[in-house]
Amino acid sequence: MNREAIDILVHSAWKLLEAKDYLGARELYTQGLKLDPFDATLWNYRSNAHMKLQHPELAFTDAARGLQLLDDKLATTNLSPEDRNFSVFMKIDLLFRCLLAAENLDICQTALKYIDRLLTNSHLLSNEARQTILSKQKSLKLKIKTKRHAFARASDSLRLNLNDVLNLGTMRITKYPWNEFEPFNSENDIETELKEINIMLEPIAPKLLVVRM
Incomplete structure (x- = not known):
């Protein structure tokens, strides 16, 4: 039904x-x-x-x-060939959607990770799609390099560790239980506590998600 x-x-x-x-x-x-x-x-x-x-x-x-x-x-072995093929191509679509969202959020390192995953399946991509992804990869790497150089010049006098600071603000979400109806499989007591915290925060901060780092 x-x-x-x-x-x-x-x-x-x-x-x-x-x-x-x-x-x-x-x-x-x-x-x-x-x-x-x-x-x-x-x-x-x-x-x-x-x-x-x-x-x-x-x-x-x-x-x-x-x-x-x-x-x-x-990861299961009981899929029919048709179901597996459909799932593979859906995965490509989702990887590209993750890439676009991360790029839009200006999370360059995360976007590059999805590009790497897409390129491991490059044999499934059209020439046009592959060229688009390679172009994005080149653009993002240049953007990261430019940001690193700009930050390095600005932070010389502060003696900051560039590698430590670059990860600030990076999206690190390992679970995605922001919808109240989504099933949540807790791995241990810590995950259960995190779920309870997020439920309490939902009414006042619906876009905030507390995760284990």
């Missing part, structure tokens, strides 16, 4: 996207995720809606969650 209802929601959301009603489409994808929070495709679709609404931080979170689900799925 859930699958049929989700297919209807996805079809309706697609029509809203074509009409540029991104808020409406996002709401339908959210309804779908309440029915099946393990559907990586829905996380991918809602990530796209977030990007259309210019919320790259939410787009990154959704895409990363979808990627996590697909990695778990592809």
